[in-house]
Amino acid sequence: MNLEEANLSVGYVAKRCGIKVSTLHFYETKGLIRSWRNQGNQRRYKRDVLRRISVIKAAQKIGITLDSIKQTFADLPNERTPCKGDWANLAKNWQKQLDTRIAYMQKLRDSVTGCIGCGCLSMENCPIYNPEDELANEGSGAVLLDRK
Structure with missing residues (x-):
């Protein structure tokens, strides 16, 4: 990888994604995103981390666990950031989980x-x-x- 591609600062990524810097660090410790260190030992991210974080946030909003998100990312070739086609497949895979949750919530609502x-x-x-x-x-x- 060309380290010049990893030029987004922690602060920029956090602001652009609407999350805290600590959340970035948390996602990194969970293996959901990756950073590189520059010569000053500061974390730097490639631009595709913005999409990866957006997928994480969207999945979390619908109740998908971080472990499930991590497994899904790991199933992508070379653990790449999901593209449009990947997103369609992710959505299909998560629909069953969502349908189960919806049915449970409806049962809870009624009971x-x-x-x-x-x-x-x-x-x-x-x-x-x-x-x-x-x-x-x-x-x-x-x-x-x-x-x-």
Whole structure:
């Protein structure tokens, strides 16, 4: 790589992407982005880091975990920054996760005022759905929400 390509400062990238410098450092420690050091030992980034960070932020907004984002980036040839075609494939891969989350959130929305199988037995209708906390045998937490 030509180090002259890595000429964007930490401050510029942070400002341009609308994130804090500490977030850049965090993404770097997580292996999501990469920087190079100039002769003064200052971090410098290639311009494509702007797209990479934008993909990270977009994915996070829709609930994709950093681990999933990292794995997706790792699956790209030479761990390159996603191009338009890559973005289409990323979106397809993440749609299933999103559909699952949406279905869970709809189930939560429709059930949150009633029994969710958490074992608290504090609601009047819990004994109907979960007498004596029988649902504890199925697992911990809101087991009715986790049923398929």
